[in-house]
Amino acid sequence: MTAPDAPAAAPGEAARFELLAGEAPVGPRLGRIHTARGVVDTPAFMPVATRGMLRGPWPDRMRPMGVRMMLANAFHLWARPGPDVVRDLGGLHAFLGWDGPVLTDSGGFQAFSLREAARAAEEGFLLPHPVRGHRVTWTPELAFRAQAELGPEFAMVLDDCPPDPDDRDRVAAAVARTLRWARRQRDLHEARGGGASGQALCAIVQGGLHADLRAACAEALVEMEFDGYAVGGVSVGEDFAGRMAGVALSTRHLPTDRFRYLMGVGTPRDLVEAVARGVDLFDCVYPTRSGRFGTALTRGGTLHLLNARFTRDPRPIEPGCSCDACATGVPRGAIRAGLKAKELLPMGLLAHHNLHFLTDLMRRIREAVAADAFAALRAEVAAAWPAAGEGSPGEADAGDS
Template sequence: MPNFRCLINDPKSHARRGELQLAHGTIQTPVFMPVGTYGAVRGLSASDLESTGASMMLSNTFHMVSRPGIDVIESVGGLHRFNNWSRPILTDSGGFQVFSLAKKRKLSDEGVSFKDPFDGREINFTPENVVDFQERWGSDVMMVLDECPPADAASQDILKAVDRTTAWARRAKEAHQKKGLALFPIVQGACDLEMRKKSLEDILAIEESADPWQGVAIGGLSVGESKSDFVRTLYELRALLPTDRPRYLMGVGTPRDLVFGVACGIDMFDCVIPSRNARHGIIMTSEGRLNLMNHQFKEDSRPLDEASDCPVSAQYSRAFVRHLFQIGETLGPRIATIHNVRYFVGLMAKIRSHLEQGDFLDFAWDFLHDPRTQYLGKEAGFQDYPLEYEGSRLRKLST
């Protein structure tokens, strides 16, 4: 059975250091999961991904049902055999596609049907068959089917999505057969705290003492809301989440998102940023965010990041990797992806270390103030990050 242990509760924030035992291994939390939508982080082999220190990855059920198909993965012995990744895998349910493919799907209380983006055939998802697909693949952590409302949805539409997500979670739990594989429900509610509270309470009311949810996920953030709304919503949720299981913030985020998320008690994160940006020559370094396509790096003989512990980052110069991008050589994106994934995985290792040392809040303060950690200009809202201790404001981050 999946098992979570909290090893350290940070006395100055809601951050915690934990350990999550899953079917394919034990992971240390907080953890960042690189995204391999179709079973692989684009351009990387399983050994490449292992070299970054990643202990867990994410794949997407919707996309893998489309290609290669349910039966193909099952016929070769499950997802781990299929992609040669021996460590834990979390599979998303396809709920985000309910949001992102709104114009190409039909939604009802029964489930959702999509037009396959490749051949136009109809793909039907129900709470039951989504769990069945993931169980047949042997996913370590399975997500329930959910409805993610847009950030600007009207109140009645948010309520409808929350109630439907709860109903689907109940059906998914009833369909859950392989108890050695974890099943997480998803809290929705957009940026409405009352809707978030209702969603969390309704979902937790489904479980039984003998068959609890093995974790809880927060969905529907970083889907178009303002940065200030993102910060406020996550901050207000921090004290409401159950303490006896891992908390997963879906699809988030930038380096600063991760640090603040940990301060709010989040244990698990995933995001496409490191791999997607790497394919465009954008890397995160100790000096900040660098676009290797810029002319200034044409003759830059320095390694990608002199402070990185990633062998690839020290082995290749900025000028050389830029050259690879310029000529369309696939080695360029591969090097950049390994580097970026290592940056994110390494950041989580630093966070765990500071939690163990007892100085996480000081680290978070410095990190969120450091202009080199700013991912995009829109992150200016992070100067309003509040960190609390025992219900009273300890520090308000401000420049």
């Protein structure tokens, strides 16, 4: 183990991943990402501030909660307010109210989620401007430049995430295009000085559930040498087993000395199972979005606080939880009443609690891996969060505490 105050990334490097435990390509690992803005112990979860704004929780509560890295979206920030405005406001970190490392996504997933309206061509995506609605061509070069200007520690390449993972021809074409785009962006990165620019560049593995396509994509990207590798094209409609198959088909081809990042996946069960398959880094809107819809994540499973049985429940969101939201003591019944009245505070409290829950789960995962007790934690989470078809995916019992 390296001392916690180990030096940041070496000169000429924007970031450095240090593998602390777990040598197998597919298996739980412990790592540490060194950046000029601090260290990120992995496995880790990044809260999502798509437009540079957390949805509910306050940014100054992130570090005490255990958050060490945040995510924003380059496409959305490019659309509004624009990288030049972000720069004039003091830069991306000032915009976020966060002084730790930041990773920006490139907009590939936005193109995927707009698949009815977006069209992929060799040049880039033709897709609607998220604010003004007119068609824009979002190219790998534009995604790269926007991220270079925004200045996160970690930029993602623009990739082509195919809409239907079962359409093998389309997935194969997406892999080929993802590789061509990755090369174009890597060349731009090198022309800018590589890691000496202060930014690390990460690539995204596509390939659906096709083992040969995942392997070919991962191996070609590894040959191009990126600072980290993401597993993309997962959680696009497949079931739990499919998601995990997509992860394992990717991580087994990735080098152990770079971090692996699973994009947009974030239920407790998904996090633990992806860690079991060698993933180090996560992001997802799930904790904040589910909070806005009245769902609390607890060790016993989910609680849907809009349910009538919480009307007179005087307990905090999760008794025994050390988070700021539970510390307010606002009862479940009050949160339910406030949600019904479309008040903002209950949404903020639940989003904060849920983010705390996942951040704390990542801490427990790291401690369990270090203590060789990961299997027990994995079983505990599987029992509280069964996947569809594994038993009752029901709510935690009302009598939980």
